[in-house]
Amino acid sequence: MASIAIKTFVGLRQSSPESHLPKPLPALTHHRKLRVAAAKTSPKVTGRNLRVAIIGGGPAGGAAAETLAKGGIETFLIERKMDNCKPCGGAIPLCMVGEFDLPLDIIDRRVTKMKMISPSNVAVDIGRTLKPHEYIGMVRREVLDAYLRERAAAAGAAVINGLFLKMDKPTSKTAPYTLHYTGYDGKTGGAGSKETLEVDAVIGADGANSRVAKSIGAGDYEYAIAFQERIKIPDDKMKYYEDLAEMYVGDDVSPDFYGWVFPKCDHVAVGTGTVTHKGDIKKFQSATRLRARDKILGGKIIRVEAHPIPEHPRPKRLADRVALVGDAAGYVTKCSGEGIYFAAKSGRMCAEAIVEGSENGKRMVEEGDLRKYLEKWDKTYWPTYKVLDVLQKVFYRSNPAREAFVEMCADEYVQKMTFDSYLYKKVAPGNPLEDLKLAVNTIGSLVRANALRREMDKSSV
Numbered sequence: 523m524a525s526i527a528i529k530t531f532v533g534l535r536q537s538s539p540e541s542h543l544p545k546p547l548p549a550l551t552h553h554r555k556l557r558v559a560a561a562k563t564s565p566k567v568t569g570r571n572l573r574v575a576i577i578g579g580g581p582a583g584g585a586a587a588e589t590l591a592k593g594g595i596e597t598f599l600i601e602r603k604m605d606n607c608k609p610c611g612g613a614i615p616l617c618m619v620g621e622f623d624l625p626l627d628i629i630d631r632r633v634t635k636m637k638m639i640s641p642s643n644v645a646v647d648i649g650r651t652l653k654p655h656e657y658i659g660m661v662r663r664e665v666l667d668a669y670l671r672e673r674a675a676a677a678g679a680a681v682i683n684g685l686f687l688k689m690d691k692p693t694s695k696t697a698p699y700t701l702h703y704t705g706y707d708g709k710t711g712g713a714g715s716k717e718t719l720e721v722d723a724v725i726g727a728d729g730a731n732s733r734v735a736k737s738i739g740a741g742d743y744e745y746a747i748a749f750q751e752r753i754k755i756p757d758d759k760m761k762y763y764e765d766l767a768e769m770y771v772g773d774d775v776s777p778d779f780y781g782w783v784f785p786k787c788d789h790v791a792v793g794t795g796t797v798t799h800k801g802d803i804k805k806f807q808s809a810t811r812l813r814a815r816d817k818i819l820g821g822k823i824i825r826v827e828a829h830p831i832p833e834h835p836r837p838k839r840l841a842d843r844v845a846l847v848g849d850a851a852g853y854v855t856k857c858s859g860e861g862i863y864f865a866a867k868s869g870r871m872c873a874e875a876i877v878e879g880s881e882n883g884k885r886m887v888e889e890g891d892l893r894k895y896l897e898k899w900d901k902t903y904w905p906t907y908k909v910l911d912v913l914q915k916v917f918y919r920s921n922p923a924r925e926a927f928v929e930m931c932a933d934e935y936v937q938k939m940t941f942d943s944y945l946y947k948k949v950a951p952g953n954p955l956e957d958l959k960l961a962v963n964t965i966g967s968l969v970r971a972n973a974l975r976r977e978m979d980k981s982s983v
């Protein structure tokens with residue numbers, strides 16, 4: 523059976539099925555060896571270290587900048603808005619807290635209970651298998667992003683408040699890129715001043731509307747539009763969401779995604795998204811609010827936000843000495859819409875490839891060095907994106923399929939596999955007997971869903 527699908531299909535997030543990865547092909551290994559040799563013969567940088575600019579100070583940019591600075595690279599991080607409040611649910615997996623050494627005080631809530639609510643309002647609790655120390659972290663992005671940028675600065679990165687405009691390409695293999703940006707140094711007022719910066723390589727971490735992607739002709743991707751309201755609810759209502767999050771599925775809240783209520787420090791974030799019916803997003807948002815109405819009654823909307831979510835990677839993510847990471851590259855998973863961890867992880871992975879390829883900033887890098895990041899990324903995460911793509915198509919396609927989806931969430935084995943996969947980005951070893959039982963249950967749920975759909979089709983004729 524397709525155990526990878528079973529292990530990752532339910533719940534908020536997905537897994538990183540590293541244990542399911544194909545073994546590297548001999549040809550690839552050989553290829554990689556050749557590239558290492560090429561990097562080592564690249565020219566030495568004299569009188570200074572390699573200079574790298576990162577455009578965008580979200581999780582992808584902050585993580586990349588810290589890794590570069592620690593690795594001996596002269597690092598510039600350009601962020602247009604230092605108090606940027608990225609529209610985002612802010613749910614992060616437990617492994618991110620450890621892998622990125624996040625202090626616990628930047629995490630607003632530790633969610634240990636997740637309610638999955640079907641189109642007919644059947645609610646299934648899916649946190650029952652969590653161990654006492656396990657949780658989903660809920661952060662406010664203005665807090666997380668600022669923290670990661672500050673840490674990059676402490677590691678030696680120059681953090682520049684500026685709006686990147688365009689770049690001039692190098693005229694030779696070792697010539698610099700010239701970046702043009704509007705600098706906001708506080709002295710020139712709101713309009714800012716025209717500035718330029720010369721660097722040897724560029725990381726585009728500037729999100730879904732990436733100008734760096736445009737500069738290298740990276741091509742477009744399909745995207746969802748996600749809408750979110752931050753709602754301050756009375757204290758007694760907030761108590762209910764203290765350690766609990768909700769996911770709503772149904773045609774009313776989204777034809778192809780889910781609606782959510784995620785708890786923050788003193789408010790909840792209520793939102794939804796869609797790829798196929800973007801013009802109806804406000805209608806879906808009202809429906810999500812309506813479904814949660816008893817629990818958010820008396821609430822006051824304190825912020826309304828919307829932003830695109832990429833649906834798949836861009837056709838091109840690399841050109842010469844410029845690479846894209848995070849949303850700029852298109853690394854959000856289907857089904858769950860998770861992108862924070864993947865942004866930070868891709869930023870770090872790209873930076874590591876530059877540090878390694880330049881021998882800690884002593885040599886010039888070339889496209890082959892940056893390509894190593896893409897190879898590693900695709901090898902590690904490509905199956906995850908594929909599986910979640912299929913699952914979204916199967917389970918989010920109709921209300922009966924969604925009822926089946928929620929029904930399966932009641933299975934403790936599914937919950938354990940899902941949470942282990944989401945929290946640690948690793949697939950926990952399965953139990954063959956339980957896998958088989960689950961396969962039978964899955965098929966049963968889908969058969970019931972299809973039968974129900976046929977009945978509904980008949981009655982609507």
Ligand SMILES: Cc1cc2nc3c(=O)[nH]c(=O)nc-3n(C[C@H](O)[C@H](O)[C@H](O)COP(=O)(O)OP(=O)(O)OC[C@H]3O[C@@H](n4cnc5c(N)ncnc54)[C@H](O)[C@@H]3O)c2cc1C
Pocket residue numbers: 577578579580581582583600601602603606608609610611612613614684685686687727728729730732733748749750793828829830831847848849850853854859860861862863865
């Ligand atoms: C409503 C919504 C809810 C979501 N919920 C979740 C969730 O719960 N969990 C999860 O994991 N993911 C979630 N996501 C996805 C997640 O927000 C993204 O995947 C993540 O923010 C990507 O990080 P990033 O660093 O690549 O880009 P971004 O976070 O978009 O950061 C890009 C940065 O670049 C800066 N920038 C942009 N252009 C320029 C420029 N020209 N010059 C200088 N700076 C520039 C921006 O100001 C910004 O700080 C959600 C997305 C949306 C829209």
